[in-house]
Amino acid sequence: MSAAVAPSAARAWLVILLVAVSGYGNYYCYDAIGPVADLLQQQRGFSDAQIGLLNAIYSLPNVVMVLVGGLLVDRFGAPLMTLATATLCLVGALLTAFSPDFYGMAAGRLLFGIGAETMGIASLAAAADYFHGPGSRVALAMASLLAIGRLGSYSADMSPTWFAGAYAQGWQPPLVIAAVMAATSCLAAALYWWADRGPRRAGQLPTSQRAEAFVWRDLLHFGRAYWVMLLLCVLWYAVILAFRSTFSIKYFQHVHELDLATAGEMNSYVFLAAVVATPAFGWLCDRQGRYAPFLAFGALLLPLALAILALTHWNLWITTVLIGVSYSLVPAVMWPLASRLVSAQRLGTAIGLMWVVQNAGVGGANLVAGWLNDRAGASAANPAGYDGMMLFFGTASTLGLACALALWWTAGRRHHELRAATSPGHAAAG
Numbered sequence: 001m002s003a004a005v006a007p008s009a010a011r012a013w014l015v016i017l018l019v020a021v022s023g024y025g026n027y028y029c030y031d032a033i034g035p036v037a038d039l040l041q042q043q044r045g046f047s048d049a050q051i052g053l054l055n056a057i058y059s060l061p062n063v064v065m066v067l068v069g070g071l072l073v074d075r076f077g078a079p080l081m082t083l084a085t086a087t088l089c090l091v092g093a094l095l096t097a098f099s100p101d102f103y104g105m106a107a108g109r110l111l112f113g114i115g116a117e118t119m120g121i122a123s124l125a126a127a128a129d130y131f132h133g134p135g136s137r138v139a140l141a142m143a144s145l146l147a148i149g150r151l152g153s154y155s156a157d158m159s160p161t162w163f164a165g166a167y168a169q170g171w172q173p174p175l176v177i178a179a180v181m182a183a184t185s186c187l188a189a190a191l192y193w194w195a196d197r198g199p200r201r202a203g204q205l206p207t208s209q210r211a212e213a214f215v216w217r218d219l220l221h222f223g224r225a226y227w228v229m230l231l232l233c234v235l236w237y238a239v240i241l242a243f244r245s246t247f248s249i250k251y252f253q254h255v256h257e258l259d260l261a262t263a264g265e266m267n268s269y270v271f272l273a274a275v276v277a278t279p280a281f282g283w284l285c286d287r288q289g290r291y292a293p294f295l296a297f298g299a300l301l302l303p304l305a306l307a308i309l310a311l312t313h314w315n316l317w318i319t320t321v322l323i324g325v326s327y328s329l330v331p332a333v334m335w336p337l338a339s340r341l342v343s344a345q346r347l348g349t350a351i352g353l354m355w356v357v358q359n360a361g362v363g364g365a366n367l368v369a370g371w372l373n374d375r376a377g378a379s380a381a382n383p384a385g386y387d388g389m390m391l392f393f394g395t396a397s398t399l400g401l402a403c404a405l406a407l408w409w410t411a412g413r414r415h416h417e418l419r420a421a422t423s424p425g426h427a428a429a430g
């Protein structure tokens with residue numbers, strides 16, 4: 001990948017801003033189901049399995065589509081694919097908001113999911129386009145995209161407070177607001193496509209084949225540490241996304257007796273903390289040159305918080321802080337660590353596979369949690385019905401912690417990480 005003259009810093013950051021606004025709408029829509037879960041149950045008679053399915057159906061097709069999406073981004077470029085996927089997300093969000101029945105809503109979430117995950121890949125590719133070469137701030141650019149995405153999740157959780165009037169009218173107006181966010185995302189994507197035309201025509205962006213395509217035979221070259229991290233990725237994301245983005249608000253309403261707005265706010269602070277803390281933790285790890293211990297600490301906080309939630313009536317702020325730190329620390333460390341465990345030419349394959357398995361895990365966890373809640377009759381009248389779901393999430397996150405400890409022990413000790421710093425992509429691959 002080479003380009004004659006790099007685009008100006010102003011142009012590069014303008015592009016990041018537009019892509020970030022696009023990502024904001026994407027994350028808002030993803031998290032729009034949690035706040036209406038209880039309303040969907042009360043007003044439309046949806047079961048927990050159906051609510052879980054509305055988010056599972058986002059993830060499951062992406063077990064394949066993430067790979068196809070990566071190839072399409074390579075083939076057609078990040079700007080066009082951002083615009084195309086943002087449009088698909090808008091169609092999905094409209095279908096979700098205006099469908100007369102569950103099947104239409106599920107079809108909407110399916111389309112939205114197919115668009116949203118490929119948009120995530122296109123966003124990373126946009127950052128790589130504009131920040132390449134020695135001394136570039138690609139990590140900061142990617143962390144900024146992630147941080148603005150978290151702001152979208154925060155806004156979705158705050159929406160019962162910010163748009164109380166809409167929620168008072170029922171399940172539909174909040175989903176129409178989500179569709180408006182998707183439209184904003186589409187507009188930002190169109191502006192990015194337009195802003196990119198100049199530098200691209202001037203040959204200022206990398207043009208040769210990306211190194212990020214998925215190559216099956218690369219899998220043979222990944223060391224044990226990579227596979228352990230992949231397991232951690234699937235277990236940790238399955239719990240955090242199925243819990244925080246689907247069931248936690250309803251759980252807070254039914255088990256901890258919060259009203260909808262307070263439950264949404266309590267959930268939202270996790271995302272708000274992540275807006276600032278994700279880039280800050282990334283910076284800290286880079287500075288210390290240590291990754292695995294931070295990752296293990298982040299992975300420990302999740303089962304700890306779930307145990308406190310399930311077994312005590314301690315102040316919910318405690319668990320919010322614990323999950324907030326975990327949600328900031330683990331992604332801030334995991335993706336840079338991936339780039340240290342595999343060589344640069346295999347990074348696309350490495351991350352592609354992690355997203356494939358992650359989507360399978362998140363989809364599966366949503367379905368299992370919904371099924372467990374329905375089987376036990378979980379509701380405000382029967383809060384103990386949520387015990388099975390909490391046990392499931394607790395077990396999965398504890399297994400995730402075991403993977404993080406194994407990673408630290410086998411490839412993340414100080415001497416391993418020092419070696420990796422001088423020979424990136426190889427030293428810690430054992």
Ligand SMILES: NCCCC[C@H](N)C(=O)NCC(=O)O
Nearest residue numbers: 026027030117120331355358
């Ligand atoms: N939009 C919420 C799901 C994002 C899943 C995506 N595959 C991913 O891992 N993104 C990185 C992150 O930490 O959000």
